[in-house]
Amino acid sequence: SPRLLPNPRRLFHPDKTYLFAGVTSDLGLLVAKWMAENGARSFALASRNPDIPPLWLQEMSKLGANDVRVFSMDVTDPSSVARTCDTISQTMAPVGGVVLGAMVLKDTLLENMPLETLQGTMAPKVDGSRLLEDRFHNVPLDFFVFMSSMSAVVGIRGQSNYCAGNMYGRALVANRRARGLAASTIDLSTVFGVGHFANAGAADLHTVRANLEGLNTLAIGEAEVIDSFHEAILRGPPGASATGEVTVGLGSETAVAGPERPPVRAAWHDDPRFAHFTAREGDLRRGGGKESRAAGRPSRNAREELGRSTSEEGRLAALSGCFVERIQEIMQLAASSLRTDVPLTDLGIDSLVAVDLRGWFFKELGVSVPVLSILNGESVKTVCQAVLSQYQPQQTGIWGPLLFTFAL
Structure with a gap:
C-alpha cells in the first residue's frame, strides 16, 4: 500500500x-x-x-x-x-x-x-x-x-x-x-x-x-x-x-492493448513465479460477471456451494471443488494435473501459497486453517474435511482479511 x-x-x-x-x-x-x-x-x-x-x-x-x-x-x-x-x-x-x-x-x-x-x-x-x-x-x-x-x-x-x-x-x-x-x-x-x-x-x-x-x-x-x-x-x-x-x-496481470481491443493477458501471466502477484480472476469484474482463470467459467462461491448441498458427501465434494479451483488459480495448474488425494506439498505448495490458502478459507467461510496443517502432508480431501468439521453456516468471513493479518 x-x-x-x-x-x-x-x-x-x-x-x-x-x-x-x-x-x-x-x-x-x-x-x-x-x-x-x-x-x-x-x-x-x-x-x-x-x-x-x-x-x-x-x-x-x-x-x-x-x-x-x-x-x-x-x-x-x-x-x-x-x-x-x-x-x-x-x-x-x-x-x-x-x-x-x-x-x-x-x-x-x-x-x-x-x-x-x-x-x-x-x-x-x-x-x-x-x-x-x-x-x-x-x-x-x-x-x-x-x-x-x-x-x-x-x-x-x-x-x-x-x-x-x-x-x-x-x-x-x-x-x-x-x-x-x-x-x-x-x-x-x-x-x-x-x-x-x-x-x-x-x-x-x-x-x-x-x-x-x-x-x-x-x-x-x-x-x-x-x-x-x-x-x-x-x-x-x-x-x-x-x-x-x-x-x-x-x-x-491483464494488459489492455487499446481502446478498441479486448483485454489480453500479460506474457508473464502463466509463469508460476507470479502466482502471488496476479490478481484472482474472480475479483476482476467484466460486464458484471466473474470469470474463473482456471476454468473460464463463473467463479464459485464456497459458502453458496455448501448451502446448496444436502449431504456430507455433497458438501465435501463442493468444498473440494472450490478449493481445487483456488489452487489452480494460484499455481497455474490444469485441472487434470491436480489430484485431491495427494499431499498438498506434492503439488508444489510452499509456505507463501499456504498463507494465501489460509486467508481464502477464512474469507470464504470464516474458518481458521493452520498453515502447518497445509504443509504437513495433508491432502485437499483431508483439509476440506477438517474445515467442514469447524464450519458453521451462520459464520461470516467479512472480517477475514483483518483478522488474518493479525493472526500472521
Missing part, C-alpha cells in the same frame, strides 16, 4: 563520498542531483567514457556539492577499478555509498548469439559488481545499490544475456545481505524522458511501446526513478531484514 517515504535528508552525509560506477548518463546525474538536494556533497562519477555537462556541474555547485570528480574507469577491468578507487580513497572523503549502473545492450536471440555478445553484455554487470564487491566488502557502506532491469523479473525476448548479467548482480546483493552488509536492487522498467531512451527515434519508441504492452510493464519517468532509488536505500542498510529488491513498472 502507498506510504510516505522518510525525509531523504537523513540518508546522506556531507562528509562522505558517493561513488557512481558506470552510471554517468543523465539517469545517474538525475539521482546524484537529487542526493545533492538532500545533503550529499561529495561525488565520484566513474565510467568508461564520462561526458558530464558543464551546466550540470554548475548546478551541483550551487546545491553545495563542491567536490564532484569525474573518473575514466572501465568497471570490468580490475586494474582500472583499483586505480580509480585508490585515488578516491586517497583524495576524497570516505566512500559511504556505491551505485552500480553499468550496462551494455546487445539484444539477440540466444540461439543466434555469439559468445562475444554474451560476454560483452554480461561483463559490466558480472565483473563490475564482483570487482566493486571485492573492493568494498570491508567498507562500512550506508548503501550498495545495484541497478537492474525488468528483464530480470519478467524476461524480455532477445535479452537473455542482459537478464543473466542482472541476475548475477541480484544474487551478489542477496549474498551481501546474508552477510549483514548494505545492499539492494532496483529493477527498472523502461524510462522515458531520461536515460537510454531519452533520445530514441520514433521507430525505436514504437517498438518499445509494443514490448511494454505485451509484457504489461509500464514506462516510468524521473519521479519514479527517484522514488525507487529512495526506497532501495531505505531497504538496503546493513542488517536489514526486509526484502532488498525494488521493482518498479510492473503492471497488472
Whole structure:
C-alpha cells in the first residue's frame, strides 16, 4: 500500500563520498542531483567514457556539492577499478555509498548469439559488481545499490544475456545481505524522458511501446526513478531484514492493448513465479460477471456451494471443488494435473501459497486453517474435511482479511 517515504535528508552525509560506477548518463546525474538536494556533497562519477555537462556541474555547485570528480574507469577491468578507487580513497572523503549502473545492450536471440555478445553484455554487470564487491566488502557502506532491469523479473525476448548479467548482480546483493552488509536492487522498467531512451527515434519508441504492452510493464519517468532509488536505500542498510529488491513498472496481470481491443493477458501471466502477484480472476469484474482463470467459467462461491448441498458427501465434494479451483488459480495448474488425494506439498505448495490458502478459507467461510496443517502432508480431501468439521453456516468471513493479518 502507498506510504510516505522518510525525509531523504537523513540518508546522506556531507562528509562522505558517493561513488557512481558506470552510471554517468543523465539517469545517474538525475539521482546524484537529487542526493545533492538532500545533503550529499561529495561525488565520484566513474565510467568508461564520462561526458558530464558543464551546466550540470554548475548546478551541483550551487546545491553545495563542491567536490564532484569525474573518473575514466572501465568497471570490468580490475586494474582500472583499483586505480580509480585508490585515488578516491586517497583524495576524497570516505566512500559511504556505491551505485552500480553499468550496462551494455546487445539484444539477440540466444540461439543466434555469439559468445562475444554474451560476454560483452554480461561483463559490466558480472565483473563490475564482483570487482566493486571485492573492493568494498570491508567498507562500512550506508548503501550498495545495484541497478537492474525488468528483464530480470519478467524476461524480455532477445535479452537473455542482459537478464543473466542482472541476475548475477541480484544474487551478489542477496549474498551481501546474508552477510549483514548494505545492499539492494532496483529493477527498472523502461524510462522515458531520461536515460537510454531519452533520445530514441520514433521507430525505436514504437517498438518499445509494443514490448511494454505485451509484457504489461509500464514506462516510468524521473519521479519514479527517484522514488525507487529512495526506497532501495531505505531497504538496503546493513542488517536489514526486509526484502532488498525494488521493482518498479510492473503492471497488472491483464494488459489492455487499446481502446478498441479486448483485454489480453500479460506474457508473464502463466509463469508460476507470479502466482502471488496476479490478481484472482474472480475479483476482476467484466460486464458484471466473474470469470474463473482456471476454468473460464463463473467463479464459485464456497459458502453458496455448501448451502446448496444436502449431504456430507455433497458438501465435501463442493468444498473440494472450490478449493481445487483456488489452487489452480494460484499455481497455474490444469485441472487434470491436480489430484485431491495427494499431499498438498506434492503439488508444489510452499509456505507463501499456504498463507494465501489460509486467508481464502477464512474469507470464504470464516474458518481458521493452520498453515502447518497445509504443509504437513495433508491432502485437499483431508483439509476440506477438517474445515467442514469447524464450519458453521451462520459464520461470516467479512472480517477475514483483518483478522488474518493479525493472526500472521
